[in-house]
Structures are given as C-alpha cells and as structure tokens.
Amino acid sequence: MDKLIIYRREVMTNINKLLAVLIVVFGLLFIGCEEDPSGPDQPGTVEGIVTHLDTGAEIIGAIINDGTSDVAISGAGGTYSFEIEAGTYTFTCTAEGYNLQVMADVEVDAGESTIINFQLEPINIILINSNIIGNVTWTNNNIYLIDGEILIHSVLTIEPGTLIKFKDGANWVIQGAAGGLIIAEGSTLQPIVFTSWHDDEHGGDTNGNGDATEPVRGDWDDINIHGDNNSSIFDYCEFYYGGGYYDNYVLFLDPNTAVSITNCTIAHNQGEEGALNAYAAGSGTIIQNNIFYDNIWPLNINANFNLDDSNIFHDPDTRSDINDHNGILVEGDFDGQITWSETEVPYVLQEGEYLIPAGNSLTCAPGVMLKLDDGVDLWINGTINVEGTLAEPVIFTSYKDDTVGGDTNNDDTITSPNPGDWDYIMIQGINNSSSFNYTKFYYGGGYYDGYTIYLDVDTSVNVTSCSFIYNTGSDEPVLDASLAGANTTIIGNVFYNNVKPLLINGSISLDSSNTFHNLENPSQSNIKNGIFVSSSFDIVGNISWEETEVPFVLSAELQIDTSNSLTLADDVILKFDGGSIWYQGDNLINFDGSGVWFTSYKDDEHGGDTNGDAGNTVPADGDWNGIYNAGANPEYWEIWDNILYDEFHR
Known part of the structure; x- marks a missing residue:
C-alpha cells in the first residue's frame, strides 16, 4: 500500500513538472506573438529644429512638407x-522671408526617430531698375524687384526657386538681336515665380504695406521676347497677375522666336489676346505640359507649330476654376505639317479666312474641337486630315455653341448657336485627298446660306462616318460635291436638321450607307430631304446609285453616253425639277427594278415631301420632260409605268 502511494505521488509530481514546462512554453509563444513595437506597420517619427542659417535664431511658423503635403509647423x-x-522621403522647409531648403532621400524607419534640423537662408530684396547688359545669374537667396521697363541685352540665367516680383506697370523686353536670352529652369519643388509685388503669398510683404493691397490681374505688364530664333527657356515657372499693358498678355513671343515654355503655370493674368501670346512665334516654339487658369484668354497660337494634348486649362486643385474664355485662339495661315491634339478646350478661329496653302497640312487628332466665329471660312489648298473616332469625334461648330467645349465666348446664355454662324470649308486642288473621318459639323453654311463643305473640281476627298447637323444648305446643299x-x-454619314443635305455629280457612285435622319429621333430629318444631282455633269463611268431612304433630285438634262452607265438599286427614286434623262437604250440598268420610280419633285407620295413645302404644291403632268432613248432608231421617249408626271408620254 505504501509503495502504491509513493508511486502515485511520483506520477503527480511528474505531471506538475510537465504542466509547468507547458505553461512556460505557451507563455513564450504568447509573448512571441505580441506586436513588435518597432514592426514594419508602425510609423516613424521625424523631429528637429528650424533655425536661421547665419544667426542660429529659432524660426517659428516654418512649414515642413513631405513632398506631397504639409505635415508640420515649427512651434x-x-x-x-x-x-x-x-x-x-524628400522633405522641404520654408518660412516667410526665407529660401526653401530641401532634404532629399531621407530614410524614415518604423518605430524610430529621425532627426532633421533645417537651417534656412534669409532672402534679400534686390531692386532692378536698369537694363541688363552683361551675362548674369540670379539666385534663389534673393527677391528681385523689377521697377519700370527693363531691357535684357545678354543671357540672364535664373536658378530654381528664384522669386521675381514686378512693380505696377513693370515689364521686360528680351532683345534677342542684341544677345538677350532667358534661361529660367526651375523644378517641381523649386519653381521660378514671376508675380506682382502686391503678392504676399510669395516671398512675403515685399511692398511693406501689410495687407493694405492685394494682387490682381494686370498689376504688372509683360515679358516680351524678341529676335529671330530666340531660344529662351521657361521650365517649371509660374506667372501671376501680369498682363497690364492694354490687358493683352503676360508673355509675348515675337515673330520667328523659338521659345520653349514647359511645365509652367500661368494664372490670374489678363489676356484679351491670350495670357501666353504666341500668335507670331516661329515654328520652333514649344508649349507643353503647362497649366492655365483664371486668365481672360489662356493661349493664342498661330498655325506654324504643333500643339499636343499635354497642357491643362483648369486649376488642378479646383476643376471648376478655368479661364474666362476657355479656348485656344488661332491666328494666321498654316505653314508646315501641323498637328493639333489638344482636347480639353476648343481651338477658336475668329479671323475671317484661314488658308492651308499647297504643300502644307493640318491633322486633327481624335477629340479635337474647333469653334468658328461669324463669317469664318477655311480654305484647303494643301491637305486636311481629320481623324476622329466613334468615341472621340472631331467637332467643327459655332463659337456660340456652349454644348461643345463649354461657354467659350463667356456670355453665359446671352447668345445661342444658329445655322450659318460660320461659313464653310473649301477644299481645292486636283486629286486633293483630304479626309474627314468621324467628324461632326454644326451651324455652318453662313455664306449666302450655302454649303458647309465644298469639294472643288476633281478633288478626291474622303468623307466617312461624319455628321452634318444644324447647318444651312439652303442655296447649295451642306456637303457640296457638285464638282468633285x-x-x-461619301460613306456612312448622317445628315439632319439641315435644308438640303447633299449634292453630287454624275461621276460619283453612292451606296446606301448614309442616313438622312437623327438616329435617336427619326422625326428629325432635313427640310428638303434628298440627294441633289449637279446639272453640270453627265454620267461618267459605270456609276451606281443605291440610296433608298431619300430620292435623288435632278433639275436638268442628264446624259448617259455610250461606254458609261447608271445602275439603280431596287427602291431607288429619282425626282425631277424639270430636266430629263437621255440614255442609249441599255445603259440605264435596273430602270424597272422593284420600287424604282421616276417622278416629279413635287410628288410627296413617293419619297416624301422632298421640296419641303408641306404639300403647298402638287405634281402634274409636264413637271419634267421624261426619259429619252437616244440609242434607238428612231429615238423616242420612254413610256414605262414607273414614269410619273413627265411631259411626253402621258
């Protein structure tokens, strides 16, 4: 019995020892599972002190930024x-009256403290009131205060982060012929700023009047850059509150300059002629990746240089903050192989007549918008290639059209667009192979209530997948190919809310792919909804007419001579406003096809109210001459059952 008790005690002792070991093991495991206070998910701490570089005095109110946002203010x-x-991170620190200091590539470790002490360099104010003669570099430890008109006859290099303030009415003239050149290359963190001396946000209270004045548009005048091929550079620069000289511009690029303006911000300026006025600039001009907002007009260009889609025409921080006239003014004729790609705002043509001479071209990228003012026309002796897409069509419309590109004329709803607001696009030159693909044309045809597009003698233009809407086309149809x-x-186009949609000649075949009504509202068609055939051409070649939605309308004698033919698809209707067809007996093919009719222009029963008079006229025998078989011997007028209201066979 005693042995059994001793054995049981030993077993219990061993069990207790085992439990103790297990408790220790599980305890260690639990401790190992606790969160490491210095683990990778824990933040780090950045701390330090901000002092004056020269005196060591502490600076209160300095702003520390982590490269994306402000994170601390020194206390x-x-x-x-x-x-x-x-x-x-790249940390920066700045305070009023001091230069920005940059600490790049700083490693912040989780759960650790990183010490960064900033020593800020004070800014000095240097008054500039005389011309610049010798080459000079301006540094970012100064504020340069411009007083009056300063002529620059040499190379002025401006360091990143430099601040330049202009007194009221002050301006620069860069005299390229005398060697004047500006090299102003800032950076993302240290832009070069050109602003008003009333602007306390940049460099503090430079004019020393507290908050008695605030900066406004036009406080200072402008920067004029002169000289052939002047290759001045503005990169990462900011231009504020300029344009005071007749409210015109803050930057003016003189004829034949080749200035590069990239990554700049142009805001709060006047600019009746464009805050950045490059209308006379040379072909080497570069305007890319800039931001324009809160100007009158942001940009004025000519047609000597390309413009891509990199510029922005709103405040990136406030999308609704745009320009008064949010568009790109265009002046002058085209010179070179020009491409327009900007899609945020429209190109605005106001000058009257624009010319693309032979050997020159304009290419419009998908999504481009062109607004044309009253009486504007575009003459294409060179080439125009307008390549929209279904998702991003190119649009030609009225300057008053707020539904495309916004309220560009900045009159709220005082004006609205109407057919004929702008004139036309004239394409000339034998075998001119210009093209319009997925392009929309609104409110054209102002020249004598005529065409919106005119294809001149022997052109070979491609018009496909386009829309012609709210144009005039009264005297001559909207798309006039009478001499083409x-x-x-002419394939896959849509015509509606015009007077006459289309005019062709006897050398053009036409399939059934075009549409003569609004696809979303079929009741919207054209007033005189037909395909009009020129009286200047006979049938030339083996031509086929297949359109059945609307009739073909002839107003004069149409000859189909030997070795030529006209083939009509089933259900094609030909209407005659006078005139006749003369054929050779075998070259008017499918004249008796199902649904084919030859009838009067006044006949609303076949093909609808083509003459657009709402039934005020009725057809009668003798409305047109008839169909004459000139190949028979003897010749005679046909008396087919599908001929209605002609003169000779009834």
Missing part, C-alpha cells in the same frame, strides 16, 4: 515633430 523654440509611415472627282468617297 516654440523652432521645434517640430510628426509621425509618418516608414519610407524614403470620281474618287470622292
């Missing part, structure tokens, strides 16, 4: 502290 004793996720060449292509 009592110039100290600051903040937490931030672990990573690599045999290689003209």
Whole structure:
C-alpha cells in the first residue's frame, strides 16, 4: 500500500513538472506573438529644429512638407515633430522671408526617430531698375524687384526657386538681336515665380504695406521676347497677375522666336489676346505640359507649330476654376505639317479666312474641337486630315455653341448657336485627298446660306462616318460635291436638321450607307430631304446609285453616253425639277427594278415631301420632260409605268 502511494505521488509530481514546462512554453509563444513595437506597420517619427542659417535664431511658423503635403509647423523654440509611415522621403522647409531648403532621400524607419534640423537662408530684396547688359545669374537667396521697363541685352540665367516680383506697370523686353536670352529652369519643388509685388503669398510683404493691397490681374505688364530664333527657356515657372499693358498678355513671343515654355503655370493674368501670346512665334516654339487658369484668354497660337494634348486649362486643385474664355485662339495661315491634339478646350478661329496653302497640312487628332466665329471660312489648298473616332469625334461648330467645349465666348446664355454662324470649308486642288473621318459639323453654311463643305473640281476627298447637323444648305446643299472627282468617297454619314443635305455629280457612285435622319429621333430629318444631282455633269463611268431612304433630285438634262452607265438599286427614286434623262437604250440598268420610280419633285407620295413645302404644291403632268432613248432608231421617249408626271408620254 505504501509503495502504491509513493508511486502515485511520483506520477503527480511528474505531471506538475510537465504542466509547468507547458505553461512556460505557451507563455513564450504568447509573448512571441505580441506586436513588435518597432514592426514594419508602425510609423516613424521625424523631429528637429528650424533655425536661421547665419544667426542660429529659432524660426517659428516654418512649414515642413513631405513632398506631397504639409505635415508640420515649427512651434516654440523652432521645434517640430510628426509621425509618418516608414519610407524614403524628400522633405522641404520654408518660412516667410526665407529660401526653401530641401532634404532629399531621407530614410524614415518604423518605430524610430529621425532627426532633421533645417537651417534656412534669409532672402534679400534686390531692386532692378536698369537694363541688363552683361551675362548674369540670379539666385534663389534673393527677391528681385523689377521697377519700370527693363531691357535684357545678354543671357540672364535664373536658378530654381528664384522669386521675381514686378512693380505696377513693370515689364521686360528680351532683345534677342542684341544677345538677350532667358534661361529660367526651375523644378517641381523649386519653381521660378514671376508675380506682382502686391503678392504676399510669395516671398512675403515685399511692398511693406501689410495687407493694405492685394494682387490682381494686370498689376504688372509683360515679358516680351524678341529676335529671330530666340531660344529662351521657361521650365517649371509660374506667372501671376501680369498682363497690364492694354490687358493683352503676360508673355509675348515675337515673330520667328523659338521659345520653349514647359511645365509652367500661368494664372490670374489678363489676356484679351491670350495670357501666353504666341500668335507670331516661329515654328520652333514649344508649349507643353503647362497649366492655365483664371486668365481672360489662356493661349493664342498661330498655325506654324504643333500643339499636343499635354497642357491643362483648369486649376488642378479646383476643376471648376478655368479661364474666362476657355479656348485656344488661332491666328494666321498654316505653314508646315501641323498637328493639333489638344482636347480639353476648343481651338477658336475668329479671323475671317484661314488658308492651308499647297504643300502644307493640318491633322486633327481624335477629340479635337474647333469653334468658328461669324463669317469664318477655311480654305484647303494643301491637305486636311481629320481623324476622329466613334468615341472621340472631331467637332467643327459655332463659337456660340456652349454644348461643345463649354461657354467659350463667356456670355453665359446671352447668345445661342444658329445655322450659318460660320461659313464653310473649301477644299481645292486636283486629286486633293483630304479626309474627314468621324467628324461632326454644326451651324455652318453662313455664306449666302450655302454649303458647309465644298469639294472643288476633281478633288478626291474622303468623307466617312461624319455628321452634318444644324447647318444651312439652303442655296447649295451642306456637303457640296457638285464638282468633285470620281474618287470622292461619301460613306456612312448622317445628315439632319439641315435644308438640303447633299449634292453630287454624275461621276460619283453612292451606296446606301448614309442616313438622312437623327438616329435617336427619326422625326428629325432635313427640310428638303434628298440627294441633289449637279446639272453640270453627265454620267461618267459605270456609276451606281443605291440610296433608298431619300430620292435623288435632278433639275436638268442628264446624259448617259455610250461606254458609261447608271445602275439603280431596287427602291431607288429619282425626282425631277424639270430636266430629263437621255440614255442609249441599255445603259440605264435596273430602270424597272422593284420600287424604282421616276417622278416629279413635287410628288410627296413617293419619297416624301422632298421640296419641303408641306404639300403647298402638287405634281402634274409636264413637271419634267421624261426619259429619252437616244440609242434607238428612231429615238423616242420612254413610256414605262414607273414614269410619273413627265411631259411626253402621258
């Protein structure tokens, strides 16, 4: 019995020892599972002190930025502290009256403290009131205060972060012929700023009047850049509150200059002629990746240089903050192979007549908008290639059209667009192979209530997948191909809310792909909804007419001579406003096809109210001459059952 008790005690002792070991093991495991206070998910701390570089005095109110946003402000004793996720940062520090200091590639470790002490360099104010003669570099530890008109006859290099303020009415003239050149290359963190001396946000209260004045548009005048091929550079620059000289511009590029303006911000300026006025600039001009907002007109260009889609015409921080006239003014004729790609705002043509001479071209990228003012026309002796897409069509419309590109004329709803607001596009030149693909044309045809597009003698233009809406086309149809060449292509277009939609000649075949009503509202068609055939051409070649939605309308004698033919698809209707067809007996093909009719222009029963008079006229025998078989011997007038209201066979 005693042995059994001793054995049981030993077993219990061993069990207790085992339990103790297990408790220790599980305890260690539990401790190992606790969160490491210095783990990768924990923030790091950045702290330090901000002092004056020369005196060591603490600076209160300095702003520390992590490269994307402000994260701290120095307090009592110039100290600051903040937490931030672990990573690599570029920190900056600035305070009123001091230069920006940059600390790049700073490693912040999780759960650790990183010490960064900033020593800020004070800014000096240097008054500039005389011309610049010798080459000079302006540094970012100064504010340069411009007083009066300053002529620059040499190379002025401006360091990143430099601040230049202009007194009221002050301006620069860069005299390229005398060697004047500006090299102003800032950076994302340290832009070069050109602003008003009333602007306390940049460099503090430079005019020393507290908050008695605020900066406004036009406080200072402008920067004029002169000289052939002047290759001045403005990169990462900011231009504020200029344009005071007759409210015209803040930057003017003189004839034949080749200035590069990139990554700049142009805001709060006047600009009746464009805050950046490059209307006379040379072909080497570069305007890319700039931001324009809160100007009158942001930009004025000519047609000597390309413009891509990189510029922005609103405040990136406030999308609704745009320009008064949010568009790109265009002046002058085209010179070179020009491409327009900007899609945020329209190109605005106001000058009257624009010319693309032979050997020159304009290409419009998908999504481009062109607004044309009253009486504007575009003459294409060179080439125009307008390549929209279904999702991003190119649009030609009225300057008053607020539904495209917004209220560009900045009159709220005082004016509205109407047919004939602008004139036309005239395409000339034998075998001119210009093209319009997925292009929309609104409110054209102002020249004698005529065409919106005119294809001149023997052109070979491609017009496909386009829309012609709210144009005039009363005297001559909206798309006038009356003299166009045999290689003209008119396929897949939509016409509605015009007077007359289309005019062709006898050398052009036409399939059934075009539409003569609004696809979303079929009741919207054209007033005189037909395809009009020119009286100047006979049938030339083996031509086929297949359109059945609307009739073909002839107003004069149409000859189909030997070796030529006209083939009609089933259900094609030909209406005659006078005139006749003369054929050779075998070259008017499918004249007796199902649904084919030859009838009067006044006949509303066949093909609808083509003459657009709402039934005020009725058809009668003798409305047109008839169909004459000139190949028979003897010749005679046909008496087919599908001939109605002619003169000779009834």
